[in-house]
Amino acid sequence: IDPTVEGTIIPPIQERVTFERLEADFCKNERKIHRFPQGLRRWIGGEGDRYIVPTFVALGPYHHGEPHLQKTEELKYATAHYLCMKWGRSVEEVYGKVLAVAGEAHGCYDNDDDAVAQFSDDEFAEMMFLDGCFLLKYMVLDNDCSLLENRMVLSTGPCIQRDIVLLENQIPWLVLDALMSIISPIDVHMFLTAVISDPIYVARERRLLITDRDVIVKSSVPHLLGLARSHLIDGMPTDHLELGFSDDDDDDHDTRLSISAADPKQERMVRSPT
Incomplete structure (x- = not known):
């Protein structure tokens, strides 16, 4: 190979291979x-x-x-x-x-x-x-x-x-x-809502219900805890969702946290219970 050609082709190839390896490792690490x-x-x-x-x-x-x-x-x-x-x-x-x-x-x-x-x-x-x-x-x-x-x-x-x-x-x-x-199919999100409702509750009027199993599968979550995190934060279909952290000793002093939805397009993946 012409040294000039080699110098212009090999580095980009090496860079791409390195990037692809890093990307693959990152995807594996997510799981x-x-x-x-x-x-x-x-x-x-x-x-x-x-x-x-x-x-x-x-x-x-x-x-x-x-x-x-x-x-x-x-x-x-x-x-x-x-x-x-x-x-x-x-x-x-x-x-x-x-x-x-x-x-x-x-x-x-x-x-x-x-x-x-x-x-x-x-x-x-x-x-x-x-x-x-x-x-x-x-x-x-x-x-x-x-x-x-x-x-x-x-x-x-x-x-x-x-x-x-x-x-x-x-x-x-x-x-x-x-x-x-x-x-x-199992309504995993409703289960998570019930499980998490003790220390963390989603405002009752804004509770979400995932009914399509494919939505959960396609989300590529690593495990149940990751799915809980995804539905509480990343999967919010509204512009604003209020979370509360309850204190069993003093219910009058709840700490509330407002979080903005990460992706409005995800709104089509959920619906409110009737």
Whole structure:
């Protein structure tokens, strides 16, 4: 190659390749499920790491196997068995859906983390299957199985609600999507509104309802916590949304925060409940 030509072609090619790699890494990083930042644990992790470590159920690998969470592991097997029967599907069929995305889901965690590295591929897929079924069962609580409902709600109080929105206690959304592909659509946003309504409430007259499952899937959220963040901030269809942070000790002194919608075009994706 002519040195002059080489000098004008190679650098742009290298620049483009570098940019594409950085862009690909950024996209992957968006779907990563991270550990709680070490530098913030002392300041906002709460007493005894209560805002970091789950107290009732481990979802994903970061806290899997911790002694105080072992009782719930038995409940996960019962939950998965119940859901397969309720959906009229074999365990092998439902597990197969998760197995198909398990490799991609594995890449959503930090593989250098000892808590992740300890799992073989088969063990990781089984964990995603059990954790995904458990989370979906909690999202669609019904009265068909009072034993499970009592164990998952009545005996745990607000613990499980806090656990499912902890940063280190998330499973990839693609696992939940794989499971939801064989059942009826779940109104995830209404579930999130109910779960978040204790510490953070959306002004009642402005509550949103996502009814189109494709809207949620196309949003490419990394996990349930990311979806909660997306719907509370990025998905606001109005020019103004009022959030309130309630104080259980003094309801007369609520702190309110006004946030502007990021993208008015997203208004078509939601509708107010009738």
